[in-house]
Amino acid sequence: MNYEAIVLAAGQGKRMNAGMNKQFLELGGEPLIVRTLKVFDRDERCARIVLVVNPAERSRFELLLDRFHIRKVAAFADGGEERQHSVYNGLQALEGEEIVLIHDGARPFVRVRHLHELADAAIQYGAAIPAVRVKDTIKKVDGLFVEQTIDRSSLWAVQTPQAFRLSLIMEAHEAAKQAGYLGTDDASLVERIGKPVKIIEGDYRNIKLTTPEDLLFAEAILASRIAE
Numbered sequence: 001m002n003y004e005a006i007v008l009a010a011g012q013g014k015r016m017n018a019g020m021n022k023q024f025l026e027l028g029g030e031p032l033i034v035r036t037l038k039v040f041d042r043d044e045r046c047a048r049i050v051l052v053v054n055p056a057e058r059s060r061f062e063l064l065l066d067r068f069h070i071r072k073v074a075a076f077a078d079g080g081e082e083r084q085h086s087v088y089n090g091l092q093a094l095e096g097e098e099i100v101l102i103h104d105g106a107r108p109f110v111r112v113r114h115l116h117e118l119a120d121a122a123i124q125y126g127a128a129i130p131a132v133r134v135k136d137t138i139k140k141v142d143g144l145f146v147e148q149t150i151d152r153s154s155l156w157a158v159q160t161p162q163a164f165r166l167s168l169i170m171e172a173h174e175a176a177k178q179a180g181y182l183g184t185d186d187a188s189l190v191e192r193i194g195k196p197v198k199i200i201e202g203d204y205r206n207i208k209l210t211t212p213e214d215l216l217f218a219e220a221i222l223a224s225r226i227a228e
């Protein structure tokens, strides 16, 4: 079954401290957002992409789509104040495929096979997200003193794309909007309305480029890909 993708690129990249939206930073000669979009653009199961951007940057994104021959971006949607608002606006621009994958533009290393696993799991379970087991010990901290060590055996670090049956994610976003609830990922909105979310084992290399040192990790991942 095909899916539609919402790719989020409307943030400011504040933590990257690059003085610009990190989506335009180059990785191995290509802008971050182009690398991310290419994965979906080349996937035959991706029917179309909605790209969520800051309206003030739309023409810059349009030039990149043309320069790098990205064909499947069928619509733009306006970014919002928070990531959740951007997703909500992206949902309104979908054409109605049964499955939608919602992805951070800042995650360029997602693999096509994971897109397919997530889409298939969303058909079966309604919601499916990629995650990797936490490798560090995680502690709850108050005032820079340890309050509690969390049992690591049940902790997973969650990534994107997050895959959903369209009707479910629309219901979850509307419910969150009505309640004034703000979550840091889309799955949390589904959880709060009591629906199951399936974990699909992800890839540690599917990093979200957030802070400057992530660029170093990204260059290493790129180099390892070239060596593959």
Ligand SMILES: Nc1ccn([C@@H]2O[C@H](COP(=O)(O)OP(=O)(O)OP(=O)(O)O)[C@@H](O)[C@H]2O)c(=O)n1
Pocket (backbone or CB within 6 Å): 008, 009, 010, 011, 012, 013, 014, 015, 016, 022, 023, 052, 079, 080, 081, 082, 083, 084, 086, 104, 105, 106, 107, 208, 209, 210
């Ligand atoms: N209002 C927002 C906030 C974030 N994003 C997107 O959501 C993804 C994950 O967000 P994050 O990594 O936090 O990106 P930024 O918000 O740009 O980073 P920062 O918080 O450091 O400003 C990014 O691709 C970002 O462009 C978005 O579309 N709209």
Ligand SMILES: C[C@](O)(CO)[C@H](O)COP(=O)(O)O
Pocket (backbone or CB within 6 Å): 083, 104, 158, 159, 160, 184, 185, 186, 208
């Ligand atoms: C959605 C996400 O990438 C899952 O880990 C993460 O919650 C995004 O957080 P951000 O602060 O909006 O980058």
